[in-house]
Amino acid sequence: MLRERGWELSLLAVLLVFPLAVQDAYFRHLMILVLLWVTIGTGWNLLAGYTGQVSFGTAAFFGVGAYTAGLLAHHLEISAWWGLLLGGPLAVLVGFPFGWISFPLRGAYFALGSLALGEIMRLLATVWESLTEGMVGILIMQTFVSKVPYYYLALGLALASILVMELVTRSRLGYYFVSIREDQDAAASIGIDTTRYKMVSLSLHAFLTGTAGALYMNYMGFIDPQVVFSLSDISIMAILVVIVGGVGTIMGPVVGAFVMVAVQEIFRSGGFGGLKALTQAVGGGFLPVLTKYITQAHVLAFGVLVVVVIMTLPNGIVGDWSRIKRALRRG
C-alpha cells in the first residue's frame, strides 16, 4: 500500500514542512486558499462525484458557516473560533429542509433547486441588514498575524475531509452512494433508501463546506453576502476545482484546488511579476506585448485555459493521468 500511495504521502510530507520552508506570507496565503478549496472540492465531490447529485448550491453552506463564525463575534462577542465547531452543524441544519424538498427531484431539477438555495441565502443575507449588516459586511480582527496557525488548521481540515472520503468510499455507505449515482431506480429496487442516503451525502457535503466557511471567516476577517454566497466564486469554483482535478476520484479535488488557485494567481499577477521582470531583462519585441495582454486579460486567459483543460481532459487531471503521462512521454 505504501508503494501505491507513494506520491500522496510525499505530497503530505511537502505540505507538512511547507510553512517551515517558505517564509513568504504571500505564498503561505495562497497555500491556505488551496487547502480550503481542497476541503470544499472534496465535499462537492462526495455529493456530486460519488452520489451523482450535481449541486450549484455550495455557496449556501459555505456562507452559512462563514456567517455563523462572523455573527457569533459580531453580535454576541463570542470568539469566531466557535464557528469552526458550529458552522458545520448549522450548514447541515440548512441542508435538511432543502434536501427534504428537493431530493424527490432528479438530475437537472435538483441542480436548479440547489442553485435557488444559494441565491436565496445570498438575498437573505443582503436584505436582512439588522442581522447580517447586509452588504456592509462583517469584519473581525484575526487572532494571529502569522499565517502558520491558519495554514495548519486548513491542512488539518483538508486532511480530515480526505480521510472522510477514504472511509466513506471504502465502506458500505460509499457503495450505496455509487449505486444511487449509477442508477437510482435499481438502487431503490434492491432496498437502498435512496432519499435517506442522499441526505447523508448532502449532510457530509454541508458539514465540510460549512466548516471551511467558518475557517474562511476566521482567516480572512471580512465577509459580505457577495463574497461568501457567490454563485461564480464559490459554487461554480467548487465545481471547476473537481472537474479540472477529476470527478469521482479522491485526489481529484486536491490537484484541482492547486491548479485553480495557483494558475489563477499566476495569470493575475503575470507569473508573480516574473513576466514583467523577464520583459525588463530581455527587453523589446514580442514579450512586452504578451505580458501586457496576459495581465490585462487575465480573467479571460484563465477562462480559456480552464475550457481547454476540460475539453482535452474530460475526466480531469487525475482521471486522465495515464493519458497525460503518455502524451508527455511521446512529446
Next chain:
Amino acid sequence: MTGFGKKLALILGSLLLLGAGAGAALAADSIKVGVVLPLTGSQAKFGEIEKNSFMLALEEINAAGGVNGKKIELVMEDDTGKPDVGRSAIEKLITQDQVSVVTGGYSSSVTFAMAAVAQQRKVPFVVVTGSDDKITEQKWNYVFRINPPASEYPKALGSFLTEVVKPQSVVILYENTNFGQSSSKAFVKDCEDMGLKILMKEGYEAGAVDFKPLLTKVKAANPDLIYMVSYVMDASLLMRQAKELDINPKLFVGGGAGFTLPEFVKNAGPAAEFVFSATLWTETVPFPGAREYVKKYADKFKEETEYHGAEAYAGMYVVADALKRAKAVEPDAVREALAATDLMTAFGPVKFISYDKKTQQNSLPTYLVQWQKGELETVWPKELATKPAVYPVPKWSER
C-alpha cells in the same frame, strides 16, 4: 527519473525561476509604491480612470525630480472587485514587493478588507475612494483616507434642502451594495434630523432590468423628494422610467456615484435634465490644479475624467509628499509623515484629522450639481455655483 519526471521537474523549475526573477530585476534606485485597484470586473471602468490618474500624477512627480532624487515606481495590482483577491494583492505588495506604502482602494468592501491587512502588517494605506464610514472608525493608525466617508456625500444637499426646497417627505431608493446600504442609512439619519417624513426606503438588486414595479409604488407615495443611490446604468433606467410613468416630485436627487458620470446623460437622454446629484468634486472647485488636471487627462487619454480620478490624482501627490518628508523609506517613517500631511491638492486640502468616531480622516466640503442642458453644473454651495439651480423643476408634461 523517468523522461516524464524530468519534464515535469523542468516545468516546475522554470515556474519557480520565473517567480524568483521578479524580486531581483527591480532597480534599487526607485521607491516602490503599491496601488490596488479593480482593473477587471464590473468596476473596471472606474479602476481604469483611477489608474490613469495615478500614472498622470506619477509622470509629473518623476519629471519634477521624483522624491529626494529617487523616482517613484508604482506596483499596480488588480483586486478584480473582490475582497479576498484584494487581500492577496496587498499581501503580495507588502511581503514580496516590500512597498513602504500602499494606496488605491476602490470599492468599500475590498478597501475594508485591505485596510485590516495594512493595519495588521503595519504598512500605511492611503485610501482614495472606498467610502464606508467604518473604514476610518476602527482606530487603525496605519489607515488614512482622502475622500469623505459615504455618510457625508449629501452634506451640501442638506443645506440646499433646508434653505431652498424645504421638502416635507422623501422616498429613498438604493442599490443593495455596501455603498448603497451605508449611504442610504446615513441619509435616513439626515432626513430625521431635518424632520423629513420617510414614506418609503427600499433597496434593489444592482443591475436591475425593470424599475417600473418599484417606481409605481413611488408614484403612489407621491413624495417631495426622491433620493437614489445607484450606479450609472441603474441611474439612467430609473430616470427614464420615472419620466415614462410621469412621476413629478419637487426634485430628483442622486447620491453621487452613477448620477454624475457622462454616461448617465448619454443613456438617460432628456430624462437626465434637471436631476440633482451630490458629488465630492467637480472641475469647477476652487482648488489649484483642478481644471488643469481635467484638461491634461483629456489630452492624454482622450476621454473625460470625474471625481474618482481626481481622488487618485490627489492620492499620488499625498503619497509623494509624505515620502519626501519621511525620515526614511520604511513603513513607520512614512506613516508618521502621512499623519503630519498638510497639502493642497486638485481634489482639495488634505489633512488627516480625528472627528466624531473617525481617525486619520480628511474632511472636505461636498457639492450639489445639476444637469442643465446636458452639462453638469455646480449649483450649491451658492458661492461656488457655476449656474443657479433650476428650481422648482418643471413637470415632465410641461417641458
